[in-house]
Ligand code: ADP
């Protein structure tokens with residue numbers, strides 16, 4: 001439905017995006033995830049039609065909407081946009097924001113007044129603002145303002161909803177609640193959603209597909225579960241969830257660490273490209289801690305942080321410092337305790353030295 005082909009964007013000499021290839025299906029919820037400055041907003045602006053790519057092209061519904069020579073403007077693209085900063089007009093009420101958007105969009109411009117009022121009511125009900133239709137932005141909380149900007153974005157029933165870090169200005173609790181609301185709006189509208197975030201938790205929780213970006217390039221495109229369990233690159237492994245990387249060499253399915261590391265391991269969760277690089281990613285929740293002095297990696301607990309459902313340990317071992325997350329229902333350890341680390345495995349495993 002949306003096809004981004006070999007898209008490059010330069011600002012003067014600076015290359016903000018390079019050779020981006022992404023396909024977004026109709027109705028799909030896609031998260032663009034990456035650190036600040038990696039080019040997320042630039043990609044979203046190209047999708048919206050605020051500017052042309054320097055090279056490559058963007059297709060929507062089979063026709064080219066953006067290339068070096070061509071630019072279909074935002075109001076002709078059948079999109080809705082939500083910004084981090086809400087971008088509301090101080091002199092317009094909640095209902096007027098939605099109405100403005102309906103008048104502006106090509107596919108709702110000619111709605112009869114009666115239908116327009118009905119649509120405004122529907123949309124405000126969908127985002128839970130029906131009681132606040134006559135309020136001005138200065139009379140709304142942060143969460144309510146973001147709901148207005150959501151209502152405005154979905155009012156014209158766009159095929160594509162573009163959201164640039166829509167939750168980052170909200171406090172933690174509200175962010176969690178709005179995650180569900182956006183998912184529910186996505187389900188009800190059937191629009192494709194392109195959701196930009198630098199928050200890995202948000203991307204993992206909400207998206208059908210995650211595009212991980214770094215320095216203007218795509219690192220990996222896959223489902224949340226594949227991104228987490230089979231990262232393709234060291235960047236993805238370390239950016240998405242906490243992950244330590246062990247260097248060594250692979251012999252078939254056997255991993256031989258460079259440094260002494262006595263662990264039980266399995267290779268499920270290791271991508272072919274990381275294998276080629278001689279890297280084994282270890283997630284904090286993969287470690288098992290015990291007092292047992294037999295086989296395993298010996299270490300000393302430096303810190304133990306209680307987190308409610310987990311305990312986060314920092315363990316100093318001979319070969320480095322490891323992060324270990326255990327359930328509160330497992331054995332507890334104190335700073336100074338000597339512990340043995342082994343890797344949890346769920347199916348067949350080998351024991352190596
Ligand atoms: P993100 O949204 O991932 O934080 P942006 O797409 O905003 O990243 O920016 C990507 C890079 O392009 C950054 O290094 C930024 O400084 C640069 N950049 C963004 N907009 C402009 C501009 N209008 N002119 C020059 N450089 C820009």
Ligand code: MG
Nearest residue numbers: 040041042164
């Ligand atoms: Mg940005």
